[in-house]
Amino acid sequence: MKKAISITSLNYSYPDGTKALDDVNIEVEQGEKIVIMGPNGAGKTTLFLHLNGIIRSDDGNVKIFGSSIGDMKVEDRIKEVGVVFAEPDDQLFMSTVYDDVAFGPLNMGLSEEEVGRRVKKALATVGLEGFEERVPHHMSFGQKKKAALAAVLSMEPRVLILDEPTANLDPKSKADLIRVINDLNRNEGVTTVIAMHDVNALADLADRVYVLNRTIVAEGTPRDIFSDPVLVKENNLDAPDLFKFFKIMRCFGADCSQTPMSIDESVTVMTKMIESLEGELYLTVDENTHSLVNEIIASYRH
Amino acid sequence: MKKAISITSLNYSYPDGTKALDDVNIEVEQGEKIVIMGPNGAGKTTLFLHLNGIIRSDDGNVKIFGSSIGDMKVEDRIKEVGVVFAEPDDQLFMSTVYDDVAFGPLNMGLSEEEVGRRVKKALATVGLEGFEERVPHHMSFGQKKKAALAAVLSMEPRVLILDEPTANLDPKSKADLIRVINDLNRNEGVTTVIAMHDVNALADLADRVYVLNRTIVAEGTPRDIFSDPVLVKENNLDAPDLFKFFKIMRCFGADCSQTPMSIDESVTVMTKMIESLEGELYLTVDENTHSLVNEIIASYRH
Amino acid sequence: MKYPEIDKYAELDSVIHRFDPRAKIITFTLLIFSFVFIENLGVAFLTLLFSFFILLLSKIPLGFMFDRMKPGLIFVFPFLVIMPFAVEGNVLFSIYGLNITYEGVYYGILVFVRAATSIMFALTMLGTTKMDVTMKSLYSLKVPAPLVQTLMFSYRYVFVFIDEFISMWTAMTSKGFKLKANKHSLSVVGNIVGMLLVRSCERAERVHHSMSSKGYTGESRTIVKFKMQMTDYCLVAFLVGIALIFKMYEMSLL
């Protein structure tokens, strides 16, 4: 099967000559959930602008489902890849939510009924039913974030790119958005590529992680990435608190085979571990425990 | 001793009549670290604008170290309270970092040498030595956040207010900023009031938490607040992952007296718990464990 | 600074609100053009009364409307004071050697009344239609699409920029800045304006990215659905008729 995204040796320099992307290689299977992490200013936004052909690379090194994105017609391109940028005010440029969400479908040349159906569906997906006539400027930040997502969903893209979807949101709005993204991935098979800094929320959104710092520094499951403290520190990252805590648990004698990253995972890991020990887990403190613990904490500390 | 901040029955309505703050009462001791939490649009920014007298309340219900902020002269006011807003681009408008950081001291009418000394010190505090001649506009987001903080620190305020200081930052920059804020609090006795959504980073920055949702909904230590799932859910909040995990640990038989919120705390709690049990902690799974665990998880889930 | 939100009461229901937006724009503009050039003071007063009558019909709260009219009228007011002295003609009386002329007083009041009439009409027109509907009617009136779209975006981003501006200003005042006529203030204002323009351009760049990623290629497509009803035609006929009557009445007075 064709890869959803395949980027091969992509280079890009800003007009002033600064290198923004240096030999970037990324491969994403259909239906995967990818998170891209990296320090502020690592080139994430530039990479995303390549992914939907806004910045065009002439050598066909960005392929979506096998076709070079630079060679696609606009109408086809927006059916394949939708990008939700970080700042919602930049993406809601029309005077009503309806017009904003209808903007993409109208450019695709769809019929008025089809546009109406898609706007309705997209707004329902993000939980903004009844917001059609609202003026974006008067909405809360969380609502704007959802509307900006709806304005991309209405094009029904097969690949969804999101830049910092949860930044600045209160925990409830954040949980809402994560749920919407995961539902799209699970129920509609949408491939998702997300840039985010919040390592504690990452586990829910990533099958696999790429660490980008001008070039791809590392790739692997979240577990692979976070298990390497040197990699984590060198790229200004951090590991989730629970992940670090389970590494610490080992020093107390908890021999878990896996290190969980989310609450749900940690319950599973605990249960498995206790059950494999015939129902009883002993945690102890010995003379080495604290030096081992401090070592782990120090290895991740910036 | 006089309270650093004392707000009594503060009300505020927007010009269009919408109530933004409704009978808000807050008391902060000198040297305390306060975090204000609440959903998007709960009135945090409006409250902060009252705290440094930009919005003036006529009845003297906002007092800083005993004096009504509305009655103070501007020069005195900015010596008492400094506000760092969320968006660094709104706060850096001069063509060099030096000019931006010198802006406040110049308005205070200080001598040139004193201004120079303060700029140097403020930049050193945030770790931007040597950035004097840089153009703020060209800096990374993390650097801008630090420069915006320096531009307030140069006024050497006794109370420091920060709106979302860690939002959108990569984990390293976030850790840097948290360290700077805590050093200021510890070494210079600066009282800090911080609005933030990131519950996982909260423990480091809060002695006490106020939950604001137009009015003060709750007040207490982070532990008090997060222990109340109803309160947490009703105000669109969440509890830190480690906190939730230790609540779950109880279902496995870990009888910890305290529920930690940060990695460091969790190590202390674990050690104490094991030591109080004469060096051995038994964790088990019984028929009730899972229903209890699920109950806890569900109680916090949005 | 307060938001100049003129369509705050566009959701009310009245004859004027229900008036087809395209017909409304054309008719009201026509009325403004014909009333603004009336030369007879008596007729001008009648048109002012008429515009007030239309305003009453629209059910828009008068307080809101007068508040919105204030800036425009304050701008015109000085001329009401100056013209009696400035325009030459029959001297009514003199103060400290300055002559107040009949023509000056007449013309000053005339200009003021006409300005008030046109402002009231314009505000009633804009206040009874939601801004996006006004813009869409411009499309369907065949105003060039790029122009309408630019206007629409300007409208959308004026608020964003005013917000940005207020945020920057707030940050400055919270650092003790006071706007004075001195070198420091001037250089700060220059930098603020520069920053605002740079940010406008950068915002435009990002808006353009998000438009392109939604398939925008420079063509604008919008759904516009309006249908003229019988009542709309009647209203057009009524308003245009009134304008004609005023015009003819004025001519009969000459």
Added chain:
Amino acid sequence: MHIPDSFIPMGQAIVYWVIALPFVFMSLKWARKELDDMKIPILAALAAGIFAIQALNIPIGMGTSGHMVGAVLVSIIFGSPFAGVLVLTLVLLVQGFVFGDGGITTMGANIFNMGVVSGFVGYYLFAALKSKVDIKAAAFVGAWIGLLVSALVCSVEMAIAGTFPLVAGLATMGLYHLIIGIIGEGLITAIVITAIEKSRPDLLDSSVTKAKGVRA
């Protein structure tokens, strides 16, 4: 300088429309050629930005204040007076038709004064000076004189309309704008150009940056 409705008789108002429209038309053509599909967002953003900037009242001293017009500034940034005409036209359209601040029948005259006269006079003065003096000084003189000339033209129009006597108008409008023009328009424009040059030199037309030997 913004002429409200009812200050100019119908015949004259139409004359100004007839003079202004070709300039607006030419500026649209300029935009189509120079700005490709970025034109709508960039012009809209600039119009909104200038609108916000015009709302800022700058104290001049002695209790009076003024605000920027901005036509020369925009013209210098884009390297063409048509940019000033177009952005000012948009600002006036927004003021008149979106916020209802009047000036619908007199819009032709206002476009002519504030966009065409100040844009062209200011820009070409700037262009002529920039090789002789430094950019800041050229921008200062261009913006200041551009504003002053358009104020004088405005008072002539008012005199023709019979709204305001010629000599008194020229004297008061001229003197007022001579003074507020130095600060509100001239100095600010110069500082703004320098500020943009520092933060985003690539936004400035290449002729501005080249003149100083700076490359974006």
